Amino acid sequence: MKRTLVLQVLGLSVVFFLAGFMVFSAGNTVIEFWSWNNEGAYPVVHQDAQARFEKDHPGVTVKREYISYGEYMVKLKAVLSGEEAPDVFQIPWAGEYTELARSGKILPITEHLKKGFPTFFPNIMKAISVDGQAWAVPLDLNTLQIAYNKTMFASMGLSVPTTKDDLIAIATKLAKDGKFAVALGTKDLWAGADVFFAQVAYTDPTHTRMAKADAGEISWNSPDFLKAVQAVTDYVKQGVIAPGANSMDAFVGAKNLFVQQQAAMFYPVGNFVTGGITADVGDSFEWSLMPWPALAKGNPVLPTGGVAEMFVVSKDSKNTDLALEFLRYMTNDEGKDILVKNDFIPSSTYKGSAAMSPLYKNMLEAQSKSQSRVVYNSVVYAAVMNGMQGVYGGTLTPQAFIDSLVKAAKK
């Protein structure tokens, strides 16, 4: 009797265990998602898409993982090589993008984009295409502009500069008052390169030469690029850039100079950092955004910009369809609503009614005129970043900077 009871209990335990295991395995499809943007409002956007997606797909869970940018590429390359990549992951826009697209580890998505995704802006489609194929789903766009302290400008009788000479004159006035002009942190390299790209937007009237040089169709040893680095050198020599750029992180030391009102301006600022500045500034002063001024009088001012966050699907993913579906949720109308509410610019036409802040309208206006800030060749991109540190440190002449790009392109 006792033995029968024990057997019955054991039998029931096995049945419950197996049933539980079956239920668990059947209802626990996990979509792994990697991003490095765990600051600002991006996690809010990701979380919103996840909630909507999981609600409509019972039994499917999105597991979000945020890895700091410093470690992101190392970890990503390791899991890609080990065929254990997450189903959906964020991908960098510059140097590494082309190589990752050609790595054979990413799902080509030109055909998938035709099914259920919004129609992305043509220039954005161009930016995400490599070898005639689209590889990434662009979530949003950014513009890079200079943040300026409106209150300080007003109190000192300064107007928004429209030319290089205007900006130099403002820097001179600010210096007399013990203030710095543009706070810039280039220790983490990329921000310094963007100052160069901002000048190329003016020195290359065709707006095509940087892409051509990047593709190896023309040399970097061109007057357009030389004039651009010469402009940066002038800005450094004339005290437009606050000292110590090479020793400050873009969003720590340099941002603090602006927030603490030691510098009247701060670059680079896009929607990826506006939330942080607003939170830090509080009610201390009013601020807004402006592009780098034109190099000559009469020329229109042009900001730079491009794709902000973009995501790809791993070719090794066992849930390709679900991964693509999740990306549809991120980029559909509801996804765009949450983007706009958080001051992000969707990568396709927005027809919703979310309220837009004045800062957002500024960025939207800038986006319509923005010029490229992307060099896909990772060795050349590194040469631009390192070379600009040399320019800020006063150890590299404009011609030596150009020569370093030519040398890098040959590699």
Add this chain to the structure above:
Amino acid sequence: MLKKTAHIGVLFSLPAILFFFLFIFIPVVSTFMLSLTSWKGFILSDIKVTGLSNFAELFSDAVFFKALTNTLIFVVITTVLLNILGFIGASLIDMRIPGTTFFKNAVFLPVLLAPIIIGIMWSRMLDAFGIVNQLLKSVHAITMPVLFLGDEHIALYTVIGATIWQYTGYDMLLYFAGLQGVPHEQVEAARMDGASPLAVRLHVVIPFLSPVIAITMLLNMIGGFKVFDIVYVMTAGGPNNSSHVFATYLFQQAFRFNRMGYASVIAIVIIVFSIFAAVFRLRIVRKET
């Protein structure tokens, strides 16, 4: 009987042999093979054999030679200063004057912290507008900030300074342990013969410490050759590649530019330097025995 003992010997050595084979021999051989190829690091079938071209490139790579020079500067300065400061610190503790316990703990504390934390802390303090520059400005020592990490000529030395700050306590502890082994009678005898405190240190204590000095210097040299984290956090090899050391340059080539073949060549250079250090160590150990 002998055969049985030999079998047991092999059995006991097996874990160490396996460990060496899996974690040292295979990676070293793979690195050497990779150095003869071009590979982005994604798909194994994409590996292309390029012969000695990566080695040829090394000789014309100015940044590599900068990294080599920086590594040597780093090794020499940190080794010399850590040993001098470590010895002085240990001697102070050995005097057992009041306050030495606090001094010992205070100097040793940074050793317990991760180099990344040390790097971040010093980066913030030495920022162009960090606390150090603010202090210098407040005492009117400077008008413009000193660019500790932003000046190509001093960034490396700033990192060296932070490293010395962190590891002085480590060397100090080794020397302190060594000082406990110095025969008290000989020191007393020298004093009674009229030797000054400095002469006692130079002619009695230091000769007795020579094995400790050799080992401590060797540990510092090995640590210097493989330094990565504190340099990466404080300067990432910049500005304009001016503070790269072997490991940061290897990291850049492998994980930023996806040049696994070329990065492997740099790894081989590090291996060669490590072998020299190991031979040096063996010689010291043999000399001692």
